[in-house]
Amino acid sequence: MKVQKIIYLSLTILIVSQFIGCVAAAAAYVAKDVFDGIEDTKVDAAVSPGVTKEQLNQVKRVAFAFEDENPAEMAVSGELTDVMADTLTMEMLKLGFECIDSQKIKNTLEEEGVQINGKVSLENALKAGKTLGIQAIITGNIKTSSAFRTGGIMSTKMTTTSKIQSVALKIIGVANADILMVVTINYKHGKNPDAASKTIAKVIKAKLENPFGKKKRK
Numbered sequence: 547m548k549v550q551k552i553i554y555l556s557l558t559i560l561i562v563s564q565f566i567g568c569v570a571a572a573a574a575y576v577a578k579d580v581f582d583g584i585e586d587t588k589v590d591a592a593v594s595p596g597v598t599k600e601q602l603n604q605v606k607r608v609a610f611a612f613e614d615e616n617p618a619e620m621a622v623s624g625e626l627t628d629v630m631a632d633t634l635t636m637e638m639l640k641l642g643f644e645c646i647d648s649q650k651i652k653n654t655l656e657e658e659g660v661q662i663n664g665k666v667s668l669e670n671a672l673k674a675g676k677t678l679g680i681q682a683i684i685t686g687n688i689k690t691s692s693a694f695r696t697g698g699i700m701s702t703k704m705t706t707t708s709k710i711q712s713v714a715l716k717i718i719g720v721a722n723a724d725i726l727m728v729v730t731i732n733y734k735h736g737k738n739p740d741a742a743s744k745t746i747a748k749v750i751k752a753k754l755e756n757p758f759g760k761k762k763r764k
Contacts, residue, residue, distance in 0.1 A: 643751070
């Protein structure tokens with residue numbers, strides 16, 4: 547009888563210890579994932595003189611109009627900046643913003659007699675923004691890095707993987723076409739476009755809600 551109790555107790559301890567180990571491992575994995583996301587990302591922001599926290603807090607309806615610093619480097623399965631604008635639009639919507647996509651801006655401009663070939667310029671985006679009630683146009687440059695690899699030892703097929711290395715954003719008020727804030731994001735190891743979009747959207751939201759952080763404005 548005592549032997550059975552000892553065996554039962556030993557099995558119970560073993561099962562509980564394994565469960566605790568699994569929970570600890572899962573928690574460590576989540577913590578590592580969060581830590582890595584913070585560790586390899588450097589964020590900086592500067593607010594234009596005269597722009598207040600209250601003014602930035604009111605920005606809820608936005609649109610993206612990215613510039614191509616070097617179009618040759620941006621082409622990865624189409625225009626990467628267009629892909630980023632689309633994914634950022636989706637991520638901003640998830641965070642509660644009203645985000646106007648580029649097609650709606652193009653349609654509005656064409657209705658006003660402006661012919662658009664290719665990308666929408668910042669000037670035209672601001673023009674359409676007034677009609678659509680957009681409060682801020684988010685523009686800027688995206689820098690990427692590319693890695694090339696073959697499919698295997700005997701394969702000649704080569705694939706290209708692009709990562710976002712840094713983003714420089716300008717948040718421009720539509721009403722006066724003035725720069726409200728500049729935000730820079732640098733990734734130590736680079737991020738794939740989808741992961742970068744989530745980070746960028748969260749940074750934009752955080753900086754619009756709390757532009758000065760814990761520092762007192764001089």
